Structure formats: C-alpha cells, structure tokens
Amino acid sequence: MAQVATPSTIDAESANDPVLDRRPENRVWKKFRSHRSAMLGGILVTFFVGIAILAPVLPIPDPTATDWGAVRQAPSAAHLFGTDEIGRDVLSRMIWGAQASLLAGVVSVAIAVLVGVPLGIAAGYFGGWTDAVISRCTEALLAAPFLILAIALAAFLGPSLTNAMIAIGISATPLFVRLTRGQVLSVAAEDYVDSARAIGLPTRKILSRYILPNILPPILVQATLTIATAIIAEASLSFLGLGQQPPAPSWGSMLNTAKNFLNQAPWMALYPGIAIFLVVLGFNLLGDGLRDALDPREQ
Numbered sequence: 001m002a003q004v005a006t007p008s009t010i011d012a013e014s015a016n017d018p019v020l021d022r023r024p025e026n027r028v029w030k031k032f033r034s035h036r037s038a039m040l041g042g043i044l045v046t047f048f049v050g051i052a053i054l055a056p057v058l059p060i061p062d063p064t065a066t067d068w069g070a071v072r073q074a075p076s077a078a079h080l081f082g083t084d085e086i087g088r089d090v091l092s093r094m095i096w097g098a099q100a101s102l103l104a105g106v107v108s109v110a111i112a113v114l115v116g117v118p119l120g121i122a123a124g125y126f127g128g129w130t131d132a133v134i135s136r137c138t139e140a141l142l143a144a145p146f147l148i149l150a151i152a153l154a155a156f157l158g159p160s161l162t163n164a165m166i167a168i169g170i171s172a173t174p175l176f177v178r179l180t181r182g183q184v185l186s187v188a189a190e191d192y193v194d195s196a197r198a199i200g201l202p203t204r205k206i207l208s209r210y211i212l213p214n215i216l217p218p219i220l221v222q223a224t225l226t227i228a229t230a231i232i233a234e235a236s237l238s239f240l241g242l243g244q245q246p247p248a249p250s251w252g253s254m255l256n257t258a259k260n261f262l263n264q265a266p267w268m269a270l271y272p273g274i275a276i277f278l279v280v281l282g283f284n285l286l287g288d289g290l291r292d293a294l295d296p297r298e299q
Contacts, residue, residue, distance in 0.1 A: 029293075052099045108165045115169070124181040124185045150236075161250075
C-alpha cells in the first residue's frame, strides 16, 4: 500500500532537504546558531533588553525613593545589591538605568544610520562634487576622536539624555557615511547594476532594488557594534554630568556618585560597572557573530 504523506512527514523531509537548506536565510541562521560566542552575546543582549522593558512591572522599589535609615547599606536580603549614599536601592536603579543606557545606544545609532546611510549612498553612487563635499565633511568629523566630539556636542547642546543621544548620533554618523560609500562603490561596479542602467531603470529603483539590499548586511553589523560604543559613550557623558540627569538613574551617573565612596561602599560602583561590561560584551559578541554569519565569502 502506498504511504500517504502527512504534514509531519512533509515537515521532516523539508527540514532535511538540501535544496531548502541552501536558502540564504537558512544558511545565515545555521552559521549564527553554531557561533557559540554570538549566541552568548544574543543571550546577554536579550536579558538586558528584557529587564529594561519589564522594569515598570518588576517587584522592585522606586529607584528614586530614599531611606535615610539604610544609607550605604551592604547587600542583604532587603537590598540585594545594597543601597547608595542616600538609601536608594542599587538593584532598582540599575534595572531602571538599563533603560537609559539601551535607549541611548539604540536611538543614537538609529540617528547615525538614518543620516549617514543616505549621505553615503549619495556620495558613492553620484560621485562628482556630491562625493567631494560629503567626503570632505566626513573626514573633518573623523579627524576628532569619537568621544571627544560627543562630549563637545553634548556640552554645546546642554546636559540631558536627549541631547546626549543626539551628540552621540552625530559623532557616529561619519563612520556610517564612510562605510556606506565604500559599499556602494563596490556594488555599483557590478554587472547587474550596469545592466539596470542600460535598460533605463530610474535611479530611485536602482538604489532601492539593487544597491540598498546588497549593502545592508555590513551596515547591520556595524550598527550592532556601534551600539556597544554608544552605550559606553552615554555612560561617559552621564559620568561627566552631560547625560541622564539626577535623580533619574543611569549607570554612568551611578559610577560618578560611587567614586566618592569606593572605600565605604564598593558595591555602589561594582554592580553598574559589571552591567556596562556585560551589555557591551553582549553587543560586541553579537556583532561579531552577525559579521561571520552574513559574510557571503563563507556561505
């Protein structure tokens, strides 16, 4: 009797089908999943994003509530990470501070991508005076160190988390302009782009259909890595008083306060420092894994 194919047998056959396994999305996921450090980075990033999103519903104290009877109290059952110089719960402030750090990282990189990628595409595709003007401006910004430029812009705009994100985003923009320009120059020289021009496709369609999809992988990788840099920059600005303003929690401002109590209450600096280290490590590992998984030379 002929065997009747059931949905379960079809799914099993599809999973082992070498043709389906050669699909780009399957190859990318398979490579990423086999990259142990990338999976670790993904777990770390997911963990911190999760606690930042769930902060309003977690059973933790108000991060701005003071308790003068528990000033600089060591970690205990009542306060797992201890308290700070005015009795605020360190764990609560760390969880709420994750929102500021991750928001600053994502928003500032989004600003850099939204500004830098179109400028890089214009410079690489159109060339001529457009390329000359954009490239010279980019080189002028790259001449200043990233963090120094961010500090200068944040000081000019004024101390606040919003201004810090704008400053970091502007400081990171030249990196995406240069990366995008180089990728566009490489893709624009391909035969399929020349063929699209030859048949009279409008520039808008060439850019959206052939250029942009082929330059997205390196931009995605760079954006992931730059989020880690932006988180460090936000912590630095908050440490200097140019980012998140008290009493709102921020890992950088927590470190700024903790530096005065390293001998009496080292836990005030220990836990925010570990949090910054872990989230930056997570984004770096995730970016390295994406870079390996999206590398077309290894597909």
